[in-house]
Amino acid sequence: EAGVVQSPRYKIIEKKQPVAFWCNPISGHNTLYWYRQNLGQGPELLIRYENEEAVDDSQLPKDRFSAERLKGVDSTLKIQPAELGDSAVYLCASSSRTSGGSETQYFGPGTRLLVL
Amino acid sequence: QKEVEQNSGPLSVPEGAIASLNCTYSDRGSQSFFWYRQYSGKSPELIMFIYSNGDKEDGRFTAQLNKASQYVSLLIRDSQPSDSATYLCAVNSHNQGGKLIFGQGTELSVKP
Numbered sequence: 001e002a003g004v005v006q007s008p009r010y011k012i013i014e015k016k017q018p019v020a021f022w023c024n025p026i027s028g029h030n031t032l033y034w035y036r037q038n039l040g041q042g043p044e045l046l047i048r049y050e051n052e053e054a055v056d057d058s059q060l061p062k063d064r065f066s067a068e069r070l071k072g073v074d075s076t077l078k079i080q081p082a083e084l085g086d087s088a089v090y091l092c093a094s095s096s097r098t099s100g101g102s103e104t105q106y107f108g109p110g111t112r113l114l115v116l
Numbered sequence: 117q118k119e120v121e122q123n124s125g126p127l128s129v130p131e132g133a134i135a136s137l138n139c140t141y142s143d144r145g146s147q148s149f150f151w152y153r154q155y156s157g158k159s160p161e162l163i164m165f166i167y168s169n170g171d172k173e174d175g176r177f178t179a180q181l182n183k184a185s186q187y188v189s190l191l192i193r194d195s196q197p198s199d200s201a202t203y204l205c206a207v208n209s210h211n212q213g214g215k216l217i218f219g220q221g222t223e224l225s226v227k228p
Contacts, residue, residue, distance in 0.1 A: 041221075045216070056215060109158070
């Protein structure tokens with residue numbers, strides 16, 4: 001079974017430029033997550049999708065960040081314009097329900113963003 | 117108070133010893149608890165999940181949960197240098213609609 005796929009793996013941009021990240025979840029996983037992970041910290045949720053619907057975007061900085069999951073499969077996360085503080089690893093995850101009813105999340109390899 | 121707290125380490129143990137990683141959480145209504153391993157420059161990889169009080173064993177790994185004390189731990193028996201990584205505790209937050217809240221991670225170093 002293929003895992004979560006993300007691209008690009010690395011991105012270096014200058015501040016104020018736009019950037020986009022792409023994610024393809026594990027086949028059959030309806031729930032998709034975007035996280036941001038700063039150095040030395042755990043991942044922090046930006047947005048969660050159930051199929052096409054964003055069910056939790058409370059931590060997404062909506063002035064510059066946007067996301068979409070138009071057909072309920074692939075997703076794109078965009079930053080425009082990027083700021084120095086956006087430098088981080090952006091992780092995509094997808095989930096399935098365990099027998100206990102909770103969501104077990106599986107992560108993609110991440111995109112390392114460096115804003116200069 | 118952070119919702120999920122871990123000692124950032126580094127925790128250093130000799131090869132073959134038991135490594136004990138600890139995590140506390142603040143949301144008393146949390147129901148699901150996860151341990152992820154993250155090698156440097158890689159993404160988190162699920163090791164174990166636990167829902168019920170007590171111990172859950174999987175190979176060299178044992179997760180322990182004490183809901184009354186709001187405490188979850190991960191024991192690694194017969195530690196190997198390949199176990200050297202950051203271990204992330206994650207809690208399914210009842211207060212935040214089931215969102216998974218991660219601790220900052222504990223760095224483990226297993227010395228040959």
